[in-house]
Amino acid sequence: MRHKIALAAALLAGTMLTAGCDQIKQVTGGSEVAVEETEFPERVFWGDTHLHTSNSVDAFGFGVRLGPEEALRFARGEEVTATTGMKAKLARPLDFLVIADHAEAMGATKALYDAPRLLIRDERMKRWYDLMHEGPAGSQQAMAELLDARGRNDLPQALTDADAAAERTQSIWKDHLKTVERYNEPGKFTAFAGFEYTLMQGGNNLHRNVIFRDGIDKVGKVAPIDPTYKNTPDEIWAYMEAYEKSTGGKVLAIPHNSNLSNGLMFELTAPGGGPMTAEYARRRARLEPVVEITQIKGDSEAHPFLSSNDEFAGFGVAGWELNNLLMQEPKKNEMFAGEYVREALKRGLLIEAQTGANPYKFGVIGSTDSHTGLATADEDNFFGKHTGNEPNALRANEAQNLGTGKGRFGWHYLAGGYAAVWAKANTRAAIWDAMARREVYATTGPRMTVRFFGGWDFKADDLKGDWVRAGYKRGVPMGGELAGKPGARPTFIVSALKDPLGANLDRVQVVKGWVDKAGKAQEKVFDVVWSDMGGKRKAAGGKVPAVGDTVNVATATYQNTIGAPTLATVWTDPEFDPKQRAFYYVRVLEIPTPSWPAYDAVRFKVKLNPDVRVKQQERAYSSAIWYTPTA
Template identity: 65%
Template sequence: MGRARKIVSGIAIAAVLGGGAYWLTRPRIIDPAKIASAESDVALSEFPERVLFGDTHLHTDNSIDAFGFGARLGPEDALKFARGDEVTSTTGVKAQLSRPLDFLVIADHSDGLGVTRRLYDAPRFAIRDKTLRRWRDMMHESPQQSVRATSELIAAAGAGTLPAAMLDPARRDESTAEIWGNQLKVLDRYYQPGKFTPIAGFEYTLQPDGNNLHRVVMFRDGIERTSKIRPYPGLVSNVDGLFDYMDGYERATGGRVLAIPHNSNLSNGLMFELTDAAGGPMTAEYARRRGAREPVVEATQIKGDSEAHPFLSPNDEFADFGKKGWEIGNLTLSFPKKNDMLAGEYLREALKRGLSIEQQTGVNPYKFGMIGSTDSHTALATGDEDNFFGKHTGNEPDKIRAIAPQNLGTRVGRMGWNYLAGGYAAVWARANTRAEIFDAMMRREVYATTGPRMVVRFFGGFEFSSETFKGDWVRAGYKTGVPMGGELVASGAKAPRFLVSALKDPEGAHLDRVQIIKGWVDASGTAQEKIYDVAWSDTAKRQPVNGKIPAVGDTVNRARAAYTNAIGAAELRSVWTDPDYTPGQRAFYYVRVLEIPTPRWPLFDAVRFGVKLSPEALADAVAQERAYSSPIWVGPAARNTADRKTGQRRLAGR
């Protein structure tokens, strides 16, 4: 199970943790001219014609926790799996995607890159620190004890009590540089411009007191630039330090880099604060910097869904998706969750906060697009309910993973069935290349799915009509409006109009409905929201009752973990005008697409392994998968002056 590992000195246990230089003096370059030539041969469409699906948040055995949890698959295995090859999982199960992904970001933790592997391999006598020696012994004792040791390590990182040997800057260097350099080589070797795109990245793991403030850092560039740096640590820094690192990289190399916050639902209110990183007043300068550095946010993944929350949106009957088990506390459960924290955690509220901050400072720090990703720690990027390989190798497919406690090995309150099997990032790019995918994210022309690959288009403008869909409506969307992620400058008293189109996943479930969520700040300065059903299936039978569309129904057979497409629609579309628009109003609009109910992975497990689910798990074993588009913002004039450079360039023909 896994590859042979090289024995290293106990002195090499420490990872790249702490401050200092992040530049490698000897770049490792693999024929960048050949890659540049292959990229230039890829034809660019006039405007994005095909959506690309990928994962921007995958961990391999180079991550400190993934290896400790048992992962033995590395970057090359991850790339093979993502492009559609069959691989053997760490636990010996054959694994393959039914459809390959278009792109992948391997985002191993910068903190402790490869450290658990080195700790595992180190001779016991060479380890002087008692805690490190005990963790090494636990890792060798059993898979269960290895998970427990890694859980203790994560808790210590959150509490700031890691052993000093792991924090010694003098001991980080060659091993980290070697891991990063080797990974970059593998990425370039598997890069097939136009067909499959591996992208360089890492995860920045800032988590004060166990509150999740993690970001995935993603590069636009190949090895010629990315080999000149090494990943930036998070445990002993702050987000301003990360932004400084990003600024420095771009100045020194001419490259591009962005950051993607994730699991805001586990930050205990800190991810989308009304202050700057130091707790001071939110200034225009800080708001502009954050908006420029974080153009997209991860809305959904294995550790819960962060789009909305029932406490914040009591009139939203679909806001409770992916909440069970994740709303009881922060990442490490070191502090319980309180309701007054929720506004700083959920994306819809953050978008509303952005409007309020813009009203005060002139700049919106939370003008972000939405994507999904897995955060899998198995090196297997699958968001499919019937092909879910778990958060980590401790809950790869087996008889007990759905019913056992699954919170990092030691704490109670979260169960295996609380994990979601999603999601994916959907990107409207003009070609499948690093530059085009990165640029699409910078202009926010992206959307999130919880796993299914439905195709969602969303345009805003002032000239659309019911006739628009009869012609080349996509071209019209680009020519006379803006796509998802764009900004509309209000035109007199005209209300904005929106083109919305949703196609079912060809291998998945029919669609229930399409909604547009609007957020704005009213005349009194209070943030508001409203949800509009703009298209739905079976309209002859489902007319609004008290302003609500009746439930679509449920065809799921719980005994067989199966469903039928006897209800719902294969396609939904609408030309919608905001009936409540007030001239001069600043607002955002985004689309939420809901599938009909389908089985979740615990139900597939129950049938596959003959497991009896608990009443709580069974009650949550069916769900309506969904997609969230990036918003379109409408206002009297664009006030956010954040420079998005190439990502904001006008597309050809627009």
């Protein structure tokens, strides 16, 4: 039955395109594999671009013992044993995975753990060694102290020795690439080479995940680099440009957790406060075409302080809006504008109007940032942020802030998200190229199928025919750009289909941002199609009534007796001004469903604290389509 639902979903979404197929060749394991590539992207591929294993300094320190091989086996759908001994398996395998272990101190905690205690001279390192050998609680305490020292630039010299770190990283990286090649199967499952560049001075999160398009023949010529105490991303950009020049390969970076950067991720100025130049803007947009909008440590789409008229702003911000990543600097209200994606898109329009280039013309994806080696994003199968947060009776109520017991609690972690990519084949080349052209979207976990096209002459009747082909032939997909057309208004094809194994849909919204005549950035959210649109749910005063709620918290269940399995429409911007720069993106909302703490309460028979989140409306965010006026 599930196979029939999935096939119907693909057909309704207009994804079954077969004409115009070409063959591409991808090198894997030293040999060429021919893979058929379709004329247009015929299906969406699901993956995680942000997973950590025991090679990451913090993941191992927290207690995880799963390495890259177990992580790849799990992502492909195999059952593995989690660090805490439980069996773990995805209900549906992923299509691709990026293991993004931290370049910084790669393998250092494992090396410390394995070292003879008698040879450890530094007293702090000896303490961390002892704590890690005590078990999960001790490991969490050790990592809390280690990360605090990192944020204050006060790590022991033995952990920052450049030569020793480079030698250790090179050895781990070499073995890692061999594992990635072994599990990469073009056409079936894509394993990418990548790492995390952990830029984080003072605890302000400016991390980037670096993802290579190439295989071991090119990526093996370089090694991950450690940001040590850098303050700006210039070093990693220079590294990427040097890689492309020396190997002929391709690489991109994905900023993440902008919500914990304390306003520094999406600045109006250049880093350090000087004026942003067009050269800087173009460089950033080329090297960082995608941003991670949602993950375990909160959602970065919109904040109520910035978007007070948006009733659905602020998903997943609780607990993460108090301070930066390492809780070393309190957050002020004026910082929010540099942290949330919608505001960044608006700032990009302002900068483009001034310089002619937009540094924030990016697509969006979700990913997990799991430090368990397990890429899980389903509420009923959430294996936690780190080993101490793997399924247990205490995690939803108990303080889980790196073992310090303050500020953030277990339930503040989100179970998502995932990256959705519209690609022409399941290969490194096709998926990476889709990211580079921004034809991607994010979800908070559910696998909704979302299409979004912009053009100038789409009509409602297009939905009765081959509208996907029409979208590509007569318009641009998500991530694309529309140039002005005299006398015309932009029209958009919007389609969303529920996760075949998940909840019905509440509504689809188009979020618009623009620069007004006074040179100020504005935004507006339009409800464009919703369930029971012609029935009881009639818009009044610019608002659509709530969809309802079927969640039974006591049993952690819901019913698909409300909402709709699919929503589609052709929408025209009623307030379009051809002289104003603008962007449009889609937000899709599900009906309310139980959150992972609700599933935990039933599974472990525990009573949740009153403030614990027990239900939510999961969602998807498309990449934007930009409109630029003609000169």
